[in-house]
Amino acid sequence: DTGVSQDPRHKITKRGQNVTFRCDPISEHNRLYWYRQTLGQGPEFLTYFQNEAQLEKSRLLSDRFSAERPKGSFSTLEIQRTEQGDSAMYLCASSLALGQGLNEQFFGPGTRLTVL
Amino acid sequence: AQTVTQSQPEMSVQEAETVTLSCTYDTSENNYYLFWYKQPPSRQMILVIRQEAYKQQNATENRFSVNFQKAAKSFSLKISDSQLGDTAMYFCAFMKHENTGTASKLTFGTGTRLQVTL
Numbered sequence: 001d002t003g004v005s006q007d008p009r010h011k012i013t014k015r016g017q018n019v020t021f022r023c024d025p026i027s028e029h030n031r032l033y034w035y036r037q038t039l040g041q042g043p044e045f046l047t048y049f050q051n052e053a054q055l056e057k058s059r060l061l062s063d064r065f066s067a068e069r070p071k072g073s074f075s076t077l078e079i080q081r082t083e084q085g086d087s088a089m090y091l092c093a094s095s096l097a098l099g100q101g102l103n104e105q106f107f108g109p110g111t112r113l114t115v116l
Numbered sequence: 117a118q119t120v121t122q123s124q125p126e127m128s129v130q131e132a133e134t135v136t137l138s139c140t141y142d143t144s145e146n147n148y149y150l151f152w153y154k155q156p157p158s159r160q161m162i163l164v165i166r167q168e169a170y171k172q173q174n175a176t177e178n179r180f181s182v183n184f185q186k187a188a189k190s191f192s193l194k195i196s197d198s199q200l201g202d203t204a205m206y207f208c209a210f211m212k213h214e215n216t217g218t219a220s221k222l223t224f225g226t227g228t229r230l231q232v233t234l
Contacts, residue, residue, distance in 0.1 A: 004160075033221065042120075042207050042224030043161075056221065091161070095220070103149065103211065103220055107161040 002026060004108035006092050012114045013082055020078045021111045025094030032075050033105060034067055035091040036060065043091050049075060050097055082115045089113075118143045118210050122225035129198045130233055136183075137193045137228045139208030145169075147213035150184065150191045151222070156204040164206070167191065169213075195230075203232045 005024045013019050025032045030051050035043035046065070047057045051072035061067075064082075069075040079086055089112050093105040119142045129135035141150070152164040167175045167184050174182050179199075183192045195202055208225040 031220065035222075040226070042209075042226050043222070045221040045223070048221060103214065104163050104166065105220075105222060106163075107153075109160045 004092055004094050004106050006090075006108040006111050008111055009109060010112045010114075012116065014116050015082060015084060017082055018078065018080045019082060019113065020076055021090055021092075021113075022074055022076050023092030023094075023108060024074045025092070026106055028096070029094035029106070030072060030097045031095045032069055033093040033095075034075070034077055035093065037089040037091055037110070038087075046077075046090075079113075082113075084115045087113055087115045118145070118148075118212070118223045120208050120210050120223055120225035122208055122228050124228045125226070126229045126231070128231045128233060129195075131198055131200060133198055134194060134196045135198055135230065137195075137206050137208075137230065139191045139193070139225055141189050141191065141208070141210050143189070143210065145212055149211045149213065150182075151209040151211065152180070152182070152191075152193045153207045153209055153224075154202075154204045155207065155227075156201075161207070165193065198232045200232050200234070203230060205229050 007022045032049045034046040037043040047067050049069040064080045067077045089110040091110045092108045095105045121140045148169045150167045153161045154164045155161045165177045165180050179196045181194045205227045207227045209222040
């Protein structure tokens with residue numbers, strides 16, 4: 001399967017713990033996005049990379065959140081000192097860059113985080 | 117900032133019938149894209165259809181078509197010959213055009229849950 005993959009699919013943690021999620025984009029896609037989706041809402045943009053450069057971060061991305069994309073391949077999203085309000089589905093998407101084709105974003109299955 | 121509004125939290129349609137999902141948006145941009153994404157229960161989001169704002173012709177993809185009214189900032193999705201597999205959350209989404217020089221992030225509405233019944 002050559003789609004976007006995310007790991008883990010589910011994560012349960014206690015308040016105050018740190019968690020890290022991984023996203024593997026479609027191999028030829030140089031843009032990678034992170035979104036957060038809470039129950040009953042549409043996904044909300046968190047941050048985006050073009051290759052290894054993080055080009056935009058939402059105000060939703062507090063100081064406890066950090067994302068990386070070393071070598072422009074997979075990406076990680078870390079949440080430090082988790083809070084119950086962090087409970088959500090974290091979605092990753094990837095796409096080709098400007099001028100390289102359609103701008104369709106392909107989504108992964110998401111990581112569901114539950115903070116107890 | 118852009119906003120996307122979906123005023124129908126839930127819709128139901130019988131198999132083989134036609135249903136229309138509503139979406140309105142607000143933006144000061146002139147060049148942009150609009151999308152409908154489908155999120156089946158416990159499955160990942162997939163693109164249903166896209167519309168480029170500069171194109172007057174409404175997009176169609178098999179049983180799915182849109183009614184794009186740029187002046188009214190309206191972008192509805194029509195599903196013809198509904199099938200049980202169409203049961204899902206449907207999200208309307210907005211993206212600025214790349215030539216605006218900003219990130220190609222999607223702004224989503226709150227979604228419409230569509231149930232197709234026998």
